[in-house]
Amino acid sequence: MTEVTWAQPGDAAAVADRIEQELRKPGAKRFAFTGGSTPAKVLALLHERNLDWSGVTIALTDDRCVPDDHPASNFAKIKAALDGTAVTFERLVEGAPVAPFDLVWLGMGNDGHTSSLFPTMKALIRPGPTVIATTPVPLPEEAPFDRLTLNFRALKATRAIILVVTGAGKRALIEQALAGVEMPIGEILLGDGPPVTIYWSE
Numbered sequence: 001m002t003e004v005t006w007a008q009p010g011d012a013a014a015v016a017d018r019i020e021q022e023l024r025k026p027g028a029k030r031f032a033f034t035g036g037s038t039p040a041k042v043l044a045l046l047h048e049r050n051l052d053w054s055g056v057t058i059a060l061t062d063d064r065c066v067p068d069d070h071p072a073s074n075f076a077k078i079k080a081a082l083d084g085t086a087v088t089f090e091r092l093v094e095g096a097p098v099a100p101f102d103l104v105w106l107g108m109g110n111d112g113h114t115s116s117l118f119p120t121m122k123a124l125i126r127p128g129p130t131v132i133a134t135t136p137v138p139l140p141e142e143a144p145f146d147r148l149t150l151n152f153r154a155l156k157a158t159r160a161i162i163l164v165v166t167g168a169g170k171r172a173l174i175e176q177a178l179a180g181v182e183m184p185i186g187e188i189l190l191g192d193g194p195p196v197t198i199y200w201s202e
Contacts, residue, residue, distance in 0.1 A: 002188075003195040004178065007162075010199035012038065015105075015164055016045040018197070022103050028055040030099060032150060034107040034115070035060060035074025038164055043081035053085040061106060062116035062149035063092055065133075072143055092148040098129045101158035104194075108165050112173055112183030115155060116147035119183060129154035156193045163188070164199045171200050 007014060019042065022029060033039050063074045070076075079089060106114050113119060113136070122135040131154070134147045155161070163185075165174065177186040189196060 002193040007197050007199045010201040012041045016042045023051050030057045030101045032059045032061045032101050032104045040077050040081045053087040057088045059090040064145035092131045094133050096131050098154040104158040104161045106163045108185050112185045114185045116149035117184045129157045152187050158194050161196045166201050
């Protein structure tokens with residue numbers, strides 16, 4: 001059964017501290033980071049700490065199918081936040097197998113979706129830990145794009161997961177998922193899988 005714990009506080013500094021702990025462990029490391037505005041804030045904090053990013057590979061958990069210079073590109077945001085470091089970026093390629101991670105960082109939408117795995121979507125299903133193409137149904141007005149995303153097998157092929165959410169509504173949604181209400185985030189929180197730490201802030 002998945003071990004789920006709530007971390008306090010759940011702000012950007014706390015998430016940065018957790019990632020720094022992982023970065024300071026010896027050896028090569030593989031991370032998968034969510035998109036959006038929060039990762040850019042956390043990575044900006046980490047960039048200021050003069051950490052060693054050599055031997056670190058970062059993939060996105062998901063991204064919109066847009067060019068790198070498009071404002072909706074998560075890849076562009078992550079790359080800009082770590083500009084000048086020795087980190088290696090791994091692009092999402094549909095159908096590509098995905099090697100295990102040391103840490104996967106997820107967010108969650110107001111409908112319980114995580115990565116680009118929506119309650120209702122068109123998706124090309126593939127076996128094993130891999131990258132799949134998805135299209136949310138309906139397309140969200142704020143981001144009406146097709147997506148590439150790690151599937152659940154790939155997201156759970158990691159030593160640990162952190163889930164970073166904000167607001168009372170999302171906390172209530174997580175509690176519903178933990179109680180067994182069916183939604184995509186429940187695939188991460190329930191059943192067999194790596195430990196999940198939830199970073200929540202109001």
